Amino acid sequence: MIESTMSEPLFRTRKIISYPDLNAAGKLFGGTALAWIDEESAIFASCVLGNSHLVTVHMSEINFKSPGELGEIVEIGTKLVKVGKTSxxxxCQIRHKATKQDIITVDKVVFVSIDDKGNPLEHGYQGE
Known part of the structure; x- marks a missing residue:
């Protein structure tokens, strides 16, 4: 297993909160935020491993820290935590671009590399 030495997340993606992203209270819908986190984490993991045959198998505790408002620009950041043989x-976190205040954080999003039949497969990552 390889433990990461990354100290800060990489913020590469920005989104603007629009009407379809809102819940009944007029704030960023948690389901939308989680979909953004799953997608951004999967892209990041695929780029690290050089492998797009990954599936999400676990998300740890999800912390909603502050609301996202209509029209706000948010940033999505990812950070490598660790790499196993198949995982x-x-x-990942979403934060307000202007204030850098967290909206939602997920400490661990775990992906597993799979073969064409959906079975776990060693990805062969050796580190950088």
């Missing part, structure tokens, strides 16, 4: 674990 990769990343952390």
């Amino acid at each position: 990769i674990t990343v952390s």
